[in-house]
Amino acid sequence: MTQLLLCLAAVCVVVNADVRLPQYTKYGKNLVLGGGVLMDDNAHVWSRIVDMAGGKAKARIGVISAASDTPATSAKYYVDLLVNNYTALEATFIPVTVDDVAKNSDPNVVKLIKQQTGFFISGGDQMRLVQAYMMAGNIPSPALQAIKDQYNGGAVISGSSAGTAILTAGPMVTGGSSWDALRYGAQESLTHSHDLTYRKAGGFGIYPEYLLDTHFSNRGREGRMIRLLSDTRHMSNGVNYGLGVSENTALVVTHVGTNNELGEVFGELGVTFFDVSKSYTDPAERYYSLRNVFVSYLTEGDSINMKTRNVTFSPNKTPLLGNEGYDHALTSNDIFFGEGSHHRKTEFLRVAASLFDARKDTMTFGDTHLTHPQFRVTMSKTGTDTEGYVERHGDFHSDTHSYKNMYVEIGEI
Ligand SMILES: *[C@@H]1O[C@H](CO)[C@@H](O)[C@H](O)[C@H]1NC(C)=O
Ligand SMILES: *[C@@H]1O[C@H](CO)[C@@H](O)[C@H](O)[C@H]1NC(C)=O
Numbered sequence: 001m002t003q004l005l006l007c008l009a010a011v012c013v014v015v016n017a018d019v020r021l022p023q024y025t026k027y028g029k030n031l032v033l034g035g036g037v038l039m040d041d042n043a044h045v046w047s048r049i050v051d052m053a054g055g056k057a058k059a060r061i062g063v064i065s066a067a068s069d070t071p072a073t074s075a076k077y078y079v080d081l082l083v084n085n086y087t088a089l090e091a092t093f094i095p096v097t098v099d100d101v102a103k104n105s106d107p108n109v110v111k112l113i114k115q116q117t118g119f120f121i122s123g124g125d126q127m128r129l130v131q132a133y134m135m136a137g138n139i140p141s142p143a144l145q146a147i148k149d150q151y152n153g154g155a156v157i158s159g160s161s162a163g164t165a166i167l168t169a170g171p172m173v174t175g176g177s178s179w180d181a182l183r184y185g186a187q188e189s190l191t192h193s194h195d196l197t198y199r200k201a202g203g204f205g206i207y208p209e210y211l212l213d214t215h216f217s218n219r220g221r222e223g224r225m226i227r228l229l230s231d232t233r234h235m236s237n238g239v240n241y242g243l244g245v246s247e248n249t250a251l252v253v254t255h256v257g258t259n260n261e262l263g264e265v266f267g268e269l270g271v272t273f274f275d276v277s278k279s280y281t282d283p284a285e286r287y288y289s290l291r292n293v294f295v296s297y298l299t300e301g302d303s304i305n306m307k308t309r310n311v312t313f314s315p316n317k318t319p320l321l322g323n324e325g326y327d328h329a330l331t332s333n334d335i336f337f338g339e340g341s342h343h344r345k346t347e348f349l350r351v352a353a354s355l356f357d358a359r360k361d362t363m364t365f366g367d368t369h370l371t372h373p374q375f376r377v378t379m380s381k382t383g384t385d386t387e388g389y390v391e392r393h394g395d396f397h398s399d400t401h402s403y404k405n406m407y408v409e410i411g412e413i
Contacts, residue, residue, distance in 0.1 A: 021117055024055050024154030028255035031207060035214045036123055036161030044300075045250045045265045046086045052156035052252075053118025059088040062116035062147075064096075066132035067124030067162040071097045075124055082120070085394070092116070096143050098131045104141035113146040119165030123214075126203065127167045127174060129187025138201045148206065157206060158250075161214045163407070169208035169241040171232040172199040177334035179370040182410065186231040196224050204239055207256070209239055209306070216244030217346045220336030222295075223375070225370075226410060228313040230290050238378035240277035241309070246270055253306060257341050261306040270299040270349075270402070282411065287373045289411035294383070296404040298354065302389075311404040313389040319392030320356045320388035320403075325396070328361050329355040335366030335377050344397050348351055350364065354389025355379055373412040380407040384386045 023030075032049050040046075053059035061082050068074035075093035082091040094113060099366040103109050121129070140148065149156050157167065165172060171186070176196030186196045202310045211232075213225055223363045225242045232238045245251055246269035254262045264333040265271050275294040282289045296305060299313025330351050337347040345353060349365045356366075381388065381403075 008237070019149070019153040020156035021054065021150075022058075023052060023117070024158075027052055027154065027156070028155045029154065029257055031167065031253040031256060032156060032158035032233060032250050033167070033207075033212065033243070033245055033253065034250040035164065035216055035247050035267075035271075037185055037215070038160045038248035038250070039248050039264075040081055042084065042248055042267055043086075048250075048252055048266060049118065049120060049156060049158045050082065050086045050088050052158075053088065056087045057089050059090075059115065059116060061088050061091045062094045062118045062119045062190060064092055064094050064119055064121040064129075064147075064163070065124075065168070066097045067129045068122060069124065069128075073264045074124070078120055078122055081391045084303035091120075094119075094143070096132050096141075097207040098128050104133055104135075104143040106143075110142050113127070113150060115145060116150060116155060119147060119150070119158065119350060121157065121166065123161030123163055126162040126166045126172060127170030127199070128201070129162060130199065133204065136374060139380070140204070145203060146242060148204075151206060162246050163396065164214050166203040166243060167207040168203045168210065168212045168239045169205035170202055170211050171228065171235065172203040173211070173213050173224070173228055174198055176342060178220055179368045179375065181224035181227040181372070182260050182368070182375050186228050196227055197318060198228055198232070200232075200235070207253075207367075208237075209241060211239055211242040213242065213244040215247055217246045217269060217349050218338045220338035220348060222272065222328075222348045222377075223336050223410070225272075225274055226276065226408075227288070228295055229274060230281070233276060240275060242274040242276075244272040244274070246272075254361075256306075259307055260324050262303055262304040265298045265300055270297050272297050273304065273309070285411055287412045291409040293410070294407040295352070295408050296405045297349065297406075299391075299400045299402050302402050307350055313387075313402055314391070317389035317391045317400070317402060320390050320401075324359040324389075325357050326354065327359055329358040329364035331364055334369035338366060349401075350397075352379055352403065352406060353388075353399075354396070355381055355406070356401060356403050357390065357396070357399075367413060375410055375412045378409045383407050
């Protein structure tokens, strides 16, 4: 450990530089981006969090539950789960909450944070995390700064739902549904009840290159992601890439900030990636339109280099080209309908999977259920780097489909 003496305006403090936890060698800076509704029996994800925090009987995990309206109760649940079921050495409630914001500057809390080898940020409302952990002028509190320092030294930061959304530096989504997002655009405060809202100053700024959203396919959030990316990409903290994590699923990201930064999908459903870097709107259209969006969907065992966005499909999957199960792709009259389950794909996923599983079609579409205007999402698989993969389980809904670089455009019908 190297100690540096920093003197600023006649105040000197000792700063520990180079504080690397043992797991840093294996994982670098690392994150577990959970999509919400992380079931307590999802051993793939929970064990992975404990492993990345240093492993069995070594992991000390700080539970950050300030997004909840009952933080202490919520923390107790995760503390018990991590210690009793998943063999963490310790799990500890980090007592910074909206009702006790002063704790974010308490030296004892900072000391407690510095003892942790990992963190779990639970769900609720991401604005409560902002209120509890950020100071005026969007400056991180000493508690948040301590969390970031631990992260830089190899402590895993895992999140679920709001606990994932908060990690972004770019515009942070705070609410809204897909059709309303397409109709009215991204807004900083609510005008209509289902408006797409976001916090312009972003979240904790821990994972800067992606816009992050959760409960993703389950709530048909594909439209709101595309609109938020496209409305904010030219802002100073705007980004061209988004990732939407479905429920009971996580993207595990290792070696963050290096050329080997790898995202791997764990859990029940999948992670949807969006690239709007080459997108443009058609000025002749009456309502919102966007062309040239690329969408990838990865499921358990697939991985993606987060820097180059090169995808590697799980060895358990086989290419769909030449092995399609059907002649024709499906369409939808409610493309953003969510509420799928393991046994039934949600609409966007169903239509996209059917396109890759169809021998005779290269394009298909799904329309919004709401009208005035009614939007159409057109999907195509003719791109040069577009591929679909599958792991068969017996029928279309239980088959696990993945694909990369599907071409998507949205416009009024
Ligand atoms: C977690 O541990 C508790 C107490 O030992 C047990 O009752 C519960 O079934 C366990 N849950 C899981 C998902 O293993
Ligand atoms: C992308 O990943 C594939 C599959 O793992 C690999 O064969 C290929 O070399 C990679 N391409 C680049 C540009 O890294």
